[in-house]
Amino acid sequence: MTTLAGVPDRPVRVDAVLDAPLSRWLWLVKWILIIPHYVVLFFLWIAFTVVSVIAFFSILFTERYPRALFDFNLGVLRWSWRVGYYSYGALGTDRYPPFSLGEEPGYPARLEIAYPERLSRGLVLVKWWLLAIPHYIIIGFFLGGWRVGWWEGGLVAVLALIAAVILAFTEKYPKDLFDFILGLNRWILRVAAYVALMTDAYPPFRLDLGGTEPGGMEIRDVT
Numbered sequence: 001m002t003t004l005a006g007v008p009d010r011p012v013r014v015d016a017v018l019d020a021p022l023s024r025w026l027w028l029v030k031w032i033l034i035i036p037h038y039v040v041l042f043f044l045w046i047a048f049t050v051v052s053v054i055a056f057f058s059i060l061f062t063e064r065y066p067r068a069l070f071d072f073n074l075g076v077l078r079w080s081w082r083v084g085y086y087s088y089g090a091l092g093t094d095r096y097p098p099f100s101l102g103e104e105p106g107y108p109a110r111l112e113i114a115y116p117e118r119l120s121r122g123l124v125l126v127k128w129w130l131l132a133i134p135h136y137i138i139i140g141f142f143l144g145g146w147r148v149g150w151w152e153g154g155l156v157a158v159l160a161l162i163a164a165v166i167l168a169f170t171e172k173y174p175k176d177l178f179d180f181i182l183g184l185n186r187w188i189l190r191v192a193a194y195v196a197l198m199t200d201a202y203p204p205f206r207l208d209l210g211g212t213e214p215g216g217m218e219i220r221d222v223t
Contacts, residue, residue: 011116011199013213014186016085017108018178019093024171026094027164030087037083037097041076048076052196059124059197070115073196075101078111081189085109090181091160092173092211113193120200127202128195135191135203142184156184183207 051069058066082097082104084090093108103110123131143154163177190203208214 010213011114011201012190012193012203013110013112014081014182014189015110015213016090016092016182016211018173018175018211019095019108020173021171022091022167022173023094024168027088027091027167030091033096034083034087037079037099040099041080041083044076044079048073048196055197056124059119060121063118063121065116065119065197067115070198072101073198074111074113077113077189077192077196078103081111081185082107082109084185088157088160089185090156090178091164091167092178092181111189113198116199119197123200124197127200128197131202132191132195134205135194138205139188139191142188156181156188159184178211179209180207182211183209186213 051073055065055069055073058064058069079097079099079101081089085092085108086095086097090109095108098104098107141154142156159177159181163173163181166177167173184207186208187203187206193199194201194203
């Protein structure tokens with residue numbers, strides 16, 4: 001595959017730092033604490049969808065994703081990743097996520113997507129539905145479909161819940177479990193960027209485990 005000039009081999013980079021110590025019981029109420037973010041994200045994701053439709057036609061006719069629209073959608077994905085990392089997508093930090101579309105380098109969860117100078121007109125017609133079908137099946141398993149008594153969730157939420165229970169009794173978040181959860185989230189976010197038309201690089205069918213993206217630079221805790 002020919003890569004575009006200036007675009008790295010990994011156009012989507014997902015990194016996170018596991019905070020320590022973590023509260024043994026805060027995870028029980030994070031669903032309440034995160035409600036303001038859910039309200040804001042509800043409207044942001046409506047805007048995300050509208051922006052993606054506009055970007056679709058822009059790419060179709062000009063081969064370009066308008067930079068301002070790209071930055072907005074990247075901001076929504078960053079915001080969502082920070083909220084997921086704080087809450088039941090990972091439970092990897094007790095630092096409350098900022099209400100921000102920006103980069104927020106001091107927060108322990110990071111997402112970067114390289115801006116593409118050109119995107120394929122042909123791929124824009126099929127990648128978000130046809131080509132992504134195999135990934136939809138897989139991440140559907142990651143995000144939903146598991147039922148435990150009254151509670152229903154995907155593999156990511158189940159593993160985060162297991163980590164929370166272990167944390168409650170041992171005061172430690174198992175490192176191997178954290179690495180696996182980050183790998184699942186990394187897969188999901190790569191697919192999200194692809195189907196949102198932000199890259200033509202097809203998401204790999206693999207789990208890149210650990211908090212730091214392979215080949216990337218480690219995030220350092222600046223607090």
